[in-house]
Amino acid sequence: MARGLVVFDLDGTLVDSADDLADAVNATLGRIAPGAPPLPTDQIRGFVGQGARSLVERALRAASLPRPADDVLPVFMEIYGQHLLDKTRLYPGVAEALETLEGYTLAVLTNKPGGMSRAILEGLGVARRFARICGPDDLPAKKPDPAGLRQLMSEAGAPPAATAMVGDSAIDVLTGRAAGVATVGVSYGLDAAGLRAEPPDVVLDDLRQLAGWLRRPRPRASVLP
Numbered sequence: 001m002a003r004g005l006v007v008f009d010l011d012g013t014l015v016d017s018a019d020d021l022a023d024a025v026n027a028t029l030g031r032i033a034p035g036a037p038p039l040p041t042d043q044i045r046g047f048v049g050q051g052a053r054s055l056v057e058r059a060l061r062a063a064s065l066p067r068p069a070d071d072v073l074p075v076f077m078e079i080y081g082q083h084l085l086d087k088t089r090l091y092p093g094v095a096e097a098l099e100t101l102e103g104y105t106l107a108v109l110t111n112k113p114g115g116m117s118r119a120i121l122e123g124l125g126v127a128r129r130f131a132r133i134c135g136p137d138d139l140p141a142k143k144p145d146p147a148g149l150r151q152l153m154s155e156a157g158a159p160p161a162a163t164a165m166v167g168d169s170a171i172d173v174l175t176g177r178a179a180g181v182a183t184v185g186v187s188y189g190l191d192a193a194g195l196r197a198e199p200p201d202v203v204l205d206d207l208r209q210l211a212g213w214l215r216r217p218r219p220r221a222s223v224l225p
Contacts, residue, residue: 005105005156020080025056028075036065039059046190049111051136052112053070060072107133109152143172143175146176160181163179170195186207187203
């Protein structure tokens with residue numbers, strides 16, 4: 001590892017998956033409650049980030065459908081698994097940003113299932129850029145528990161001072177902070193309010209700004225060399 005470890009969130013950071021997630025949620029609601037009105041995509045966007053079960057649970061509550069999330073989750077997973085890449089795309093500048101991080105070890109830490117995450121990044125042509133693409137089913141715990149991030153750091157031989165966590169939400173900031181690493185937020189993602197509530201070390205408007213920020217000298221200890 002020449003420079004350090006950079007760990008990325010997936011949804012809202014690397015990929016814009018909101019439309020596919022919203023379509024799958026509404027298809028799920030339509031299957032379990034035919035005739036149920038669809039939820040707005042913007043509302044569903046606010047449910048993303050804490051994993052599929054949380055997404056389903058919040059959607060059921062918003063739709064006033066008193067069904068156990070655990071009963072509905074398999075329906076959602078089936079539907080979403082068939083439509084991972086219908087509309088999902090890399091955010092502008094992501095492919096170029098990954099190219100500029102040559103020399104860093106890159107990983108993905110997401111609360112989306114690992115298999116789905118790998119399939120999405122494979123389909124979008126960037127999976128080879130990452131040493132590891134991990135969901136909560138691959139690691140000891142899901143974010144904001146730092147156990148998964150710490151495991152990635154251990155595997156890469158990267159101490160906190162040589163690690164950064166990049167994401168779009170308060171969950172990502174809390175995860176990075178708990179592991180003692182630099183935290184980077186992106187302004188274009190799904191949880192701008194969360195980043196205002198839990199400010200990271202820096203907020204970037206474009207991921208292509210990341211390499212320059214990582215290499216900039218800073219007085220604090222937890223930065224990348």
